[in-house]
Amino acid sequence: MASYRDSHVGENRGLQYDATHASKVDALIWDTFIKGLVAREAKACASGGGCRYLDFACGTGRVLKVGQPYFSDSLGVDISEDMLAVARHRVPAADFICADITRDRGAAAGEFDFVTIFRFILNAERSLSMDVLAWLAQHMPAGAVLVGNNHMNRFSFRGIATLISNALFGTKLNHLSRGEVTRMLEESGFRVRKWSGYRVLPSCRGKPVFGRTVYGALERFLHTAGIGRIGSEHVFVAERV
Numbered sequence: 001m002a003s004y005r006d007s008h009v010g011e012n013r014g015l016q017y018d019a020t021h022a023s024k025v026d027a028l029i030w031d032t033f034i035k036g037l038v039a040r041e042a043k044a045c046a047s048g049g050g051c052r053y054l055d056f057a058c059g060t061g062r063v064l065k066v067g068q069p070y071f072s073d074s075l076g077v078d079i080s081e082d083m084l085a086v087a088r089h090r091v092p093a094a095d096f097i098c099a100d101i102t103r104d105r106g107a108a109a110g111e112f113d114f115v116t117i118f119r120f121i122l123n124a125e126r127s128l129s130m131d132v133l134a135w136l137a138q139h140m141p142a143g144a145v146l147v148g149n150n151h152m153n154r155f156s157f158r159g160i161a162t163l164i165s166n167a168l169f170g171t172k173l174n175h176l177s178r179g180e181v182t183r184m185l186e187e188s189g190f191r192v193r194k195w196s197g198y199r200v201l202p203s204c205r206g207k208p209v210f211g212r213t214v215y216g217a218l219e220r221f222l223h224t225a226g227i228g229r230i231g232s233e234h235v236f237v238a239e240r241v
Contacts, residue, residue, distance in 0.1 A: 004124040014060050014086035024206040025215070026151070029198050029233050030062070032216050033223065037196060038066045038147055041237055042114055045145045046070040050113030056101075056136065057120040061087030061094070067116060068094050077101060077108055102131040111141050117148035121181060122174050133188035140240040146190055149235045150176045156232035157202055178234060190238040197228030198235070 021027050042053070051072045055064040058076030060083050068074040074094040078084050081098045088096055099107035115136055121129050136146065153159050154175040162173045182192050200222045201208075201215060208215035222228065 004120075004128060013080055014083040017083065018060050018062075018086065025199060025203045025208050026206070026233075028208060028212055028216055029219070032219065033196075033198050034149070034233075034235055035066050037235060037237075038063060038116060039070075041145060041147050042067040042070040045114040050145070052110065052112045053114045054108065054112040054116075054136075054139075056115060056117045056132065058087055058096075059083045059119075061090040063116045063118050064094055065091045067114065071114065075108060075112075101135050102128065105135060108139070111139050111144070112136075113141070113144050115140060115144065115146045117146065119149065119151060121148060121184070122150050122152055122176055126184075130184065130188065133184060133190070137189035137240060142240055144240040146185075146238045146240070147235065148238075149233065150178070150181050151233050152176065153178065153197065153230075153232050153234050156200070156230050158199070158232040181234075181236065185236070185238050189241060191241045192236050192238045194237050195229075196235045197231040197233070198223060199233040200227055200231040 053067050053071040053074040055067065055074070055076045058064045058078050059080075061076060064074065064076045064087060068091050074091070076084065076087050076091065076094050076096045077099060078087070079098065079100050084096050084098055097107055101107050117132070117136070120132070124132070140146070152162060152173070152175045154163065154177045159175050162175045165171045166173055178195055185192055198219065201210075201218055203209060210218065
């Protein structure tokens with residue numbers, strides 16, 4: 001079975017990745033909700049004395065760009081040099097390392113006060129996710145903040161569709177519950193402080209079925225109404241214990 005390690009390695013993968021996601025609901029949910037959440041958590045951590053920031057599996061630097069302004073030392077780590085080429089252009093003030101930290105465990109030295117890990121825990125095979133979480137725990141002091149996501153909540157409309165597809169058509173689409181991710185984090189030395197859920201509405205091939213403006217307004221209403229728990233995109237804020 002191919003490893004997630006190899007999924008984003010290749011020529012022009014960075015530009016292709018950005019182009020693919022720009023028109024999808026993923027980008028809308030990021031712009032409407034998650035970007036602000038990451039900024040608030042980064043600001044709070046930095047205000048409390050945090051100075052080192054790591055964006056793990058940083059890809060093209062979308063998340064890193066949001067957190068970087070709050071810290072004096074920001075680092076993006078990814079296994080794909082092509083993805084990093086885009087990230088270097090997007091976040092010139094950050095440092096970057098192209099490495100697989102599960103195989104070169106000394107590639108990024110020191111401890112980090114704030115870490116983001118997006119679109120990784122769901123996509124990667126479980127053993128790889130646990131290896132990465134263990135490495136992060138070793139490089140984060142007590143009280144350090146970890147922010148990440150699960151972008152296919154099993155108990156959502158999209159998650160149920162995924163289960164049906166896997167059962168009827170033999171697909172192998174990944175899905176996780178809040179409970180599973182929470183257990184993974186706890187086993188690795190983290191405590192979840194809060195969860196936030198988004199993306200309740202259906203989409204068509206990843207794109208908003210009602211148009212971006214209406215879709216965004218409806219999602220804001222559902223989130224305010226407390227219905228986000230059944231959304232497919234869940235973000236956690238955890239701390240190192």
